[in-house]
Amino acid sequence: MTNRTVLAEALIAQTPWANATRAPLAGDASNRRYERLTDPDTGRTAVLMDAPPDKGEDVRPFVKIANHLREVGLSAPEIYAEDTEYGFLLLEDLGDDLFARVLDRQPDLERTLYEAATDVLIELHQAPVPSLDSYGPALMTELAALAFTKYADGITGTPDADAKERFESRFEDVLQRETQGAKVLIQRDYHAENLIWLPEREGVRRVGLLDFQCAMLGHPAYDLVSLLQDVRRVVPVGIEMTMVNRYIEGRGIDDHDFRTAYAVLGAQRNLRILGVFARLATDYGKPRYVDLIPVTWDHLMRDLEHPALAAVAGLLRDALPPPTPENLKKLRAS
Numbered sequence: 001m002t003n004r005t006v007l008a009e010a011l012i013a014q015t016p017w018a019n020a021t022r023a024p025l026a027g028d029a030s031n032r033r034y035e036r037l038t039d040p041d042t043g044r045t046a047v048l049m050d051a052p053p054d055k056g057e058d059v060r061p062f063v064k065i066a067n068h069l070r071e072v073g074l075s076a077p078e079i080y081a082e083d084t085e086y087g088f089l090l091l092e093d094l095g096d097d098l099f100a101r102v103l104d105r106q107p108d109l110e111r112t113l114y115e116a117a118t119d120v121l122i123e124l125h126q127a128p129v130p131s132l133d134s135y136g137p138a139l140m141t142e143l144a145a146l147a148f149t150k151y152a153d154g155i156t157g158t159p160d161a162d163a164k165e166r167f168e169s170r171f172e173d174v175l176q177r178e179t180q181g182a183k184v185l186i187q188r189d190y191h192a193e194n195l196i197w198l199p200e201r202e203g204v205r206r207v208g209l210l211d212f213q214c215a216m217l218g219h220p221a222y223d224l225v226s227l228l229q230d231v232r233r234v235v236p237v238g239i240e241m242t243m244v245n246r247y248i249e250g251r252g253i254d255d256h257d258f259r260t261a262y263a264v265l266g267a268q269r270n271l272r273i274l275g276v277f278a279r280l281a282t283d284y285g286k287p288r289y290v291d292l293i294p295v296t297w298d299h300l301m302r303d304l305e306h307p308a309l310a311a312v313a314g315l316l317r318d319a320l321p322p323p324t325p326e327n328l329k330k331l332r333a334s
Contacts, residue, residue: 062213094208099192135218137175146275263306
């Protein structure tokens with residue numbers, strides 16, 4: 001029996017789930033593990049999050065953001081028990097109906113689900129913000145540059161320091177210019193595989209929220225881009241544009257400024273994802289993420305058509321190798 005097994009059992013023993021059966025749940029790209037606990041008498045369930053601190057995990061941000069989201073009337077999991085020192089949380093079980101799974105079964109619900117998810121952002125972005133770090137131009141540029149250091153270099157094997165430096169200088173200027181204004185809580189991973197459909201609830205509470213522990217303060221367009229330029233599930237352009245309109249109208253904000261920021265942040269996010277997926281393949285032995293790179297690339301190329309990105313569009317098209325089958329094979333092999 002491992003130390004973490006003993007620690008987990010010590011936490012569970014202090015709760016109503018002391019006699020529960022335990023079964024593993026699918027994980028994510030992090031070092032976190034999840035189990036579903038089922039009470040044999042009542043059938044009630046809970047979820048155990050196991051987030052080892054010695055592997056860089058920290059459950060305290062999850063606790064802070066979950067509490068905030070529930071306080072503003074949204075459906076983040078209730079926290080039943082916590083051991084922040086050793087990285088365990090016992091959470092409300094929101095079920096298995098991820099948006100992506102529901103839409104596989106019932107594609108006719110697509111507009112309903114995306115309207116609900118967009119309305120969550122409208123509601124959240126009008127609420128007071130907690131104290132969090134800022135996701136500002138310097139950090140966003142640093143993370144976007146992973147497209148050079150992990151994606152491009154992983155394919156070519158030859159770093160292009162000059163192109164990377166020119167990109168960073170120009171792109172930070174674009175972000176400074178186009179993403180100013182009041183900041184909101186951004187969850188940073190707001191998409192169909194992190195949202196759970198809860199039709200028995202009402203209004204914005206029909207959307208269960210997960211994987212928000214990396215939340216920061218940022219531009220309101222960021223999570224909408226995450227939702228609508230989803231690299232795991234292609235959102236029809238008609239739905240994307242309808243939801244952008246819905247958000248702008250729901251917030252009563254400037255149309256041109258928001259759409260510009262949406263394109264710029266879409267480019268930033270997709271550049272970062274290119275680098276992250278390449279890194280997961282080359283550094284962590286997870287080549288399955290390479291399969292998602294072509295969709296990410298398509299989103300990026302569409303974002304780069306916006307005039308606000310003219311200063312970096314040509315540079316990126318020249319410096320970043322396209323995700324041809326041969327180039328993707330190199331990432332998988334490395």
